Amino acid sequence: MLVFSIKCWNCRSSNDPKCADPFDNSTVPITDCKQEKGLSHLPGVRPSMCRKIRQKVNGEWRYFRDCAYLGEVGIQGDERFCLMRTGTYNIFIEYCTCNSKDGCNGSSALNPLSLIFVLSASAILKWLF
Incomplete structure (x- = not known):
């Protein structure tokens, strides 16, 4: 069995404000998963894999970075893209996973407008065909 090893940033913005974006790893530990x-x-x-979760609950942003156990890298294997979900009661979650390099859960690689464009284009293509 192949054993994969990756190191990921490990923090919560509730404990360390430097965990938020823009990310400052000067006080954040990197963990060997x-x-x-x-x-x-x-x-x-x-x-x-590494993961970064960004969530907004009732107007307050929270960030979590750590090792990931389950899931798929990015969207269809492209880690530049993150899964986004919204819910009731003003809840928004962005879930990003990566495994391209140690510490890949440090910063955002994707502009949210790019994701909106890609998702919109996909929806239009599905509708046309």
Whole structure:
């Protein structure tokens, strides 16, 4: 079995404001994901990616960066793109995963307008064909 190892930034903006964007890693630890203990509800699953979660709840932005256990890199394998979700009660979540290099969950690689353009173009193409 191939063992994949990646190092990811590990922080929460609630504990360290430098974890937010723009990201400042001067006080943020980088974690070797192969050293993570694992999760009790996912026995045998090891982290193989980095993640960055940006969420807005009732007007307040929160950022989380750490090792990722499940999911797919980016959207259809392109880590320049992040999954975005909105919900009721003024909730917005952007979930980004990457594995291209150590510390890849440091900064945003994508302009949100680019994602809107790509998603809009995809929807138009599906509608036409």
